[in-house]
Amino acid sequence: MAEVQGDDIRIHEVIAFKHDSADIQPKSRNVIAAVAELMNAHEEINFVEVAGHASKSGDAYYNRALTQRRANAVMAALVEEGVDPYRLRAVGYGFYCELDSNNPDVNRRVEFKVMRRGGKRTKYTYTGGGCEGATDKGIKPQPIPDTAPR
DSSP, X not given: OEEEETTEEEESSOOOBOXXXXXXXXXXXXXXHHHHHHHXXXXXEEEEEEEXXXXXXXXXXXXXXXXXXXXXXXXXXXXHTTOOGGGEEEEEOTTSSOSOTTOHHHHSEEEEEEEEETTEEOTHHHHTXXXXXXXXXXXXXXXXXXXXXX
């Protein structure tokens, strides 16, 4: 259900939310549990950004806030599953990191970007889980907090 691929934790099912909400659908709890199990088994994964993304439907400001609430909810669920909160950060990118303009469903997603592994920075340390479009709109990657494990 979840696996480490390079600097990503890939999930094989989407994390679903109630419509227009940050409430995680019960059917997605097993996906979150799988990510937590993976992270707990891979202590060398020091820091992960939980990146929330949306489709282009709706207002940019609203979508950014919704994706932040959803990323926060996923992070909280991971902590409930035993993941150290100092290994996580939640960021909402709104609709600025579109994958496919013809398929809004693939743009509504949560991604897990490994930012530090085995004490070393990854490619995401400098870009976060975002993209150039998000950076252009002022969503700048933040440094890994000093509280994160090394």
